[in-house]
Amino acid sequence: MVAQADSEFLFEKVALIGVGLIGSSLARAFRSRRIVRQISVSARSQATLDRVLELGLAESAHSDPVKAVEGADLVILCAPVGTYDSIASVIGPHLKPGVIVTDVGSVKQAVIRDVDQYLPDGVHFVPGHPIAGTEKSGPDAGFAELFDGRWCILTPPPGADHRAVEAVTELWRRCGSMVEIMEAGHHDKVLAITSHLPHLIAYTIVGTATDLEESERAEVVKFSAGGFRDFTRIAGSDPVMWRDVFLNNREAVLEMLQRFSEDITVLQRAIRWGEGDTLENLFFRTREIRQGVVEAHQAGSFDPREPKADQ
Numbered sequence: 586m587v588a589q590a591d592s593e594f595l596f597e598k599v600a601l602i603g604v605g606l607i608g609s610s611l612a613r614a615f616r617s618r619r620i621v622r623q624i625s626v627s628a629r630s631q632a633t634l635d636r637v638l639e640l641g642l643a644e645s646a647h648s649d650p651v652k653a654v655e656g657a658d659l660v661i662l663c664a665p666v667g668t669y670d671s672i673a674s675v676i677g678p679h680l681k682p683g684v685i686v687t688d689v690g691s692v693k694q695a696v697i698r699d700v701d702q703y704l705p706d707g708v709h710f711v712p713g714h715p716i717a718g719t720e721k722s723g724p725d726a727g728f729a730e731l732f733d734g735r736w737c738i739l740t741p742p743p744g745a746d747h748r749a750v751e752a753v754t755e756l757w758r759r760c761g762s763m764v765e766i767m768e769a770g771h772h773d774k775v776l777a778i779t780s781h782l783p784h785l786i787a788y789t790i791v792g793t794a795t796d797l798e799e800s801e802r803a804e805v806v807k808f809s810a811g812g813f814r815d816f817t818r819i820a821g822s823d824p825v826m827w828r829d830v831f832l833n834n835r836e837a838v839l840e841m842l843q844r845f846s847e848d849i850t851v852l853q854r855a856i857r858w859g860e861g862d863t864l865e866n867l868f869f870r871t872r873e874i875r876q877g878v879v880e881a882h883q884a885g886s887f888d889p890r891e892p893k894a895d896q
């Protein structure tokens with residue numbers, strides 16, 4: 586499992602199932618920081634497999650995930666969460682006792698439900714979620730520094746093997762991340778408001794703008810001010826990945842959406858009745874939140890999407 590003190594590698598062979606933005610960023614970090622000795626990957630398309638080898642991201646690339654996990658002491662699921670059930674059902678019978686299985690999925694309760702059922706006794710499942718990403722996808726989009734100074738949340742089920750949890754924690758630390766352990770249901774609620782709902786709002790507002798009459802739509806693109814541009818970045822995120830996030834964190838997202846609808850109705854009324862204080866009070870509060878977010882990120886690492894704290 587974990588390498589001996591005299592070996593520099595944490596794992597001997599890691600299998601990445603799915604090698605897009607996150608999988609390829611992990612492969613790059615593993616290589617440049619000498620975290621694992623050997624990487625095998627599995628992807629569905631031949632084009633991705635060829636590209637991964639061309640980029641030098643793995644020693645071997647297979648369309649069959651069973652081949653990729655052969656001899657691996659760590660398996661990381663890096664595909665959209667809707668695929669985890671079928672991937673786990675295929676690789677499950679081929680995993681040897683002692684192997685650690687982890688993942689990077691943006692939701693955690695559904696992942697545990699879908700994966701755990703196929704893992705044989707003695708295989709250790711340590712679900713994970715790096716809170717780091719971009720709107721881009723595919724193996725060319727990844728970079729080794731993606732996880733630097735970012736949180737990675739682990740949601741080990743009760744009774745999880747503590748040495749496996751430690752090994753996955755160490756893996757993320759070596760990738761540059763700070764690690765927090767959290768209960769899966771709590772993770773899904775927190776991420777529903779901090780990540781999933783913001784993406785839903787971005788998809789909605791860009792969709793609404795797209796549905797405007799032809800003349801107005803042209804102006805939207807031409808005069809895109811900061812606000813709309815920022816939304817289009819988020820709304821450019823991978824459609825399949827995000828479809829799977831919403832379908833697999835249904836309850837928490839619907840609950841946050843309900844709260845959001847109530848709050849936006851309050852603002853709607855304030856605008857209608859000219860209640861400037863209501864608007865101003867909220868905007869002052871949110872500006873403080875923004876300042877805190879920028880400072881927290883700057884304490885971690887440089888993020889090209891974030892301006893300097895005093896901007």
Ligand SMILES: NC(=O)C1=CN([C@@H]2O[C@H](COP(=O)(O)OP(=O)(O)OC[C@H]3O[C@@H](n4cnc5c(N)ncnc54)[C@H](O)[C@@H]3O)[C@@H](O)[C@H]2O)C=CC1
Nearest residue numbers: 603604605606607663664665666668690691718719722723
């Ligand atoms: N994009 C982001 O910013 C973040 C994504 N995540 C999570 O990471 C996972 C991967 O996301 P990305 O790397 O962004 O997506 P991506 O779209 O860049 O890569 C996903 C890869 O999985 C492959 N794939 C799809 N179905 C597969 C299957 N059945 N078997 C093997 N490979 C398959 C795709 O061909 C693609 O290469 C998702 O579960 C997502 O929720 C987590 C944190 C951030």
Ligand SMILES: O=C(O)C(=O)Cc1ccc(O)cc1
Nearest residue numbers: 691715716717718719720780
């Ligand atoms: O690009 C952005 O702004 C993101 O929010 C990236 C991201 C997407 C999904 C996650 O589960 C975590 C991070």
